[in-house]
Amino acid sequence: MQANMDRIPYLLTPEEMGRADELTIYAGTPGSVLMERAGGKVAAAAQQMVPDGGHILILCGPGNNGGDGFVAARQLDGAGFDVSVLLLCDPARLKGDAAQAFQNMQLPWSQLTEESLSLGLGKAGLVIDALFGAGLDRALEGMALKAVKMLRASKTPVLAVDLPSGLNGATGAALGAVFEAVRTVTFYRRKPGHLLEPGRSYCGIVEVVDIGIRDDVLKDINPKTFANEPFLWAAVFPVPGRRAHKYSRGHALVFGGQLQTTGASRLSAMAALRAGSGLVTMAVPPGALSTYAAHLTAIMVRPLKGEDALARALSDDRLSGCLIGPGYGTGSKTSVDVVSVLAQGRATVLDADALTCFEADTQRLFQAISACNTAGWAENAGATPKPAKVVLTPHEGEFKRLFPDLNVNNRLTAARQAAQASGAVVVLKGPDTVIAAPDGRAAINGNAPPWLATAGSGDVLAGLITGFLAQSVPAFEAAAMGVWCHGEAGSIAGAGLIAEDLPAAVQPVIAGLVAERAG
Ligand SMILES: NC(=O)C1=CN([C@@H]2O[C@H](COP(=O)(O)OP(=O)(O)OC[C@H]3O[C@@H](n4cnc5c(N)ncnc54)[C@H](OP(=O)(O)O)[C@@H]3O)[C@@H](O)[C@H]2O)[C@@H](O)CC1
Ligand SMILES: Nc1ncnc2c1ncn2[C@@H]1O[C@H](COP(=O)(O)OP(=O)(O)O)[C@@H](O)[C@H]1O
Numbered sequence: 001m002q003a004n005m006d007r008i009p010y011l012l013t014p015e016e017m018g019r020a021d022e023l024t025i026y027a028g029t030p031g032s033v034l035m036e037r038a039g040g041k042v043a044a045a046a047q048q049m050v051p052d053g054g055h056i057l058i059l060c061g062p063g064n065n066g067g068d069g070f071v072a073a074r075q076l077d078g079a080g081f082d083v084s085v086l087l088l089c090d091p092a093r094l095k096g097d098a099a100q101a102f103q104n105m106q107l108p109w110s111q112l113t114e115e116s117l118s119l120g121l122g123k124a125g126l127v128i129d130a131l132f133g134a135g136l137d138r139a140l141e142g143m144a145l146k147a148v149k150m151l152r153a154s155k156t157p158v159l160a161v162d163l164p165s166g167l168n169g170a171t172g173a174a175l176g177a178v179f180e181a182v183r184t185v186t187f188y189r190r191k192p193g194h195l196l197e198p199g200r201s202y203c204g205i206v207e208v209v210d211i212g213i214r215d216d217v218l219k220d221i222n223p224k225t226f227a228n229e230p231f232l233w234a235a236v237f238p239v240p241g242r243r244a245h246k247y248s249r250g251h252a253l254v255f256g257g258q259l260q261t262t263g264a265s266r267l268s269a270m271a272a273l274r275a276g277s278g279l280v281t282m283a284v285p286p287g288a289l290s291t292y293a294a295h296l297t298a299i300m301v302r303p304l305k306g307e308d309a310l311a312r313a314l315s316d317d318r319l320s321g322c323l324i325g326p327g328y329g330t331g332s333k334t335s336v337d338v339v340s341v342l343a344q345g346r347a348t349v350l351d352a353d354a355l356t357c358f359e360a361d362t363q364r365l366f367q368a369i370s371a372c373n374t375a376g377w378a379e380n381a382g383a384t385p386k387p388a389k390v391v392l393t394p395h396e397g398e399f400k401r402l403f404p405d406l407n408v409n410n411r412l413t414a415a416r417q418a419a420q421a422s423g424a425v426v427v428l429k430g431p432d433t434v435i436a437a438p439d440g441r442a443a444i445n446g447n448a449p450p451w452l453a454t455a456g457s458g459d460v461l462a463g464l465i466t467g468f469l470a471q472s473v474p475a476f477e478a479a480a481m482g483v484w485c486h487g488e489a490g491s492i493a494g495a496g497l498i499a500e501d502l503p504a505a506v507q508p509v510i511a512g513l514v515a516e517r518a519g
């Protein structure tokens with residue numbers, strides 16, 4: 001495995017984290033030592049959050065999450081903090097390391113009841129939520145459920161251990177009611193639920209702490225889920241060499257729609273150019289040519305005239321990436337054109353109308369994608385299946401049209417299954433965009449501001465991905481870098497942005513990435 005494994009932004013599912021734990025214990029570090037370190041880091045975070053003399057209320061559950069809470073209580077008490085411990089279950093139910101941590105705590109404690117909680121909340125400056133972490137498999141009920149409501153009403157800040165109780169760490173889904181934390185301390189690596197909504201919103205600031213699990217364990221675990229951060233794709237980020245010319249930087253072809261919908265594809269084309277594609281050409285209906293031409297400067301425009309217009313537009317060997325869909329129309333002509341584009345075997349982004357038009361015949365789309373992926377490969381050559389060349393960029397509505405049987409409430413799994421079913425890289429857009437490849441890799445994006453929820457913003461994203469594909473970046477990485485640059489551009493353009501602001505805001509993002517790589 002690569003050096004710098006510690007910089008690869010892996011996310012571990014709770015199961016993979018359990019495996020990391022097992023491997024570490026097997027290699028000689030007892031579970032009780034891991035728990036001692038975990039509880040110690042929680043205590044350190046709590047100390048930063050309460051002023052001296054503040055009271056800390058610690059809610060402990062029946063499993064190892066509760067065990068971390070007992071350790072934190074003992075250490076905070078030792079550091080001179082005033083703590084009280086409320087236990088959700090009968091102490092006789094505690095097992096293993098958690099039972100041992102409870103024994104070692106040697107502090108007074110009470111059962112978690114409405115009375116004890118209300119008394120504790122009356123004086124607490126901070127609540128530590130150590131009720132449930134990775135082991136929660138069903139909705140909170142009984143006193144744990146009541147505690148969520150009482151804490152919300154009291155507005156006392158919550159520090160969550162590993163995950164806010166009530167959250168599914170693998171999916172970010174709320175199993176029912178969930179604790180709302182201002183800060184979450186998690187161990188070794190983040191979990192998907194820290195990035196996927198609504199989980200991310202419940203976590204507050206997520207702090208990852210080292211508890212002595214060595215990166216060697218990752219070789220065995222081979223995680224396939226990542227946070228979408230530059231280290232994931234920086235090695236293939238395109239930077240022109242000194243002797244570059246515009247053709248060596250790629251040539252993107254963006255298909256434009258009719259006169260009344262020219263804006264969407266123009267935004268895409270501009271973004272493709274900003275992503276660094278050396279040339280961008282728009283292929284447009286003849287009747288709309290003058291409108292396109294009047295609004296474009298660095299981008300070339302050519303009319304799609306005559307029966308074989310599409311084939312001629314695609315015949316230039318120097319074309320290295322295509323985009324079809326934004327503003328293209330949902331009629332049957334669109335699906336015919338998409339199939340023709342894919343038949344050329346070029347790296348292609350399908351967005352918006354190019355997705356919707358296959359609602360009634362998704363198999364036709366998936367066959368065309370498979371033909372695109374295999375085009376250019378000799379039969380029996382190389383790996384099977386072939387690497388994906390196509391990127392689909394659906395928002396949730398478009399996703400449901402193409403994949404009606406998949407459950408979009410579990411966005412990570414749904415995107416993975418969609419990638420596998422279609423043979424394309426799937427970008428399931430939203431506040432927590434998921435990028436999934438047919439080979440099982442998936443990245444979750446975390447830098448997009450809500451200001452990106454504006455008309456035309458998705459067209460810019462499709463153009464960025466096309467621009468990276470045109471520079472020969474592999475499809476998964478092109479999609480991931482497009483999504484990340486889109487998020488950064490959104491933050492730079494900032495509050496009040498409109499889609500037209502985004503392509504220009506991409507320039508400092510690219511300059512920053514290049515500077516970081518050089519430095
Ligand atoms: N992995 C690591 O490297 C490290 C992990 N560490 C820590 O361990 C934590 C994971 O511990 P865990 O596996 O014991 O699970 P946890 O979340 O405490 O709960 C399980 C208990 O809850 C119960 N239960 C479940 N749902 C319920 C419900 N709705 N209502 C009521 N009960 C419910 C379930 O029992 P059941 O009733 O299902 O038999 C079981 O007793 C992890 O988050 C981290 O904090 C650290 O110490 C450092 C190293
Ligand atoms: N709440 C949000 N926070 C961050 N990004 C968002 C949010 N809502 C939408 N986005 C992003 O904005 C873009 C919207 O794309 P899309 O829905 O296709 O819009 P349009 O079709 O108008 O261009 C996507 O990249 C999506 O990830």
Ligand SMILES: [K+]
Nearest residue numbers: 129132161163
């Ligand atoms: K917790």
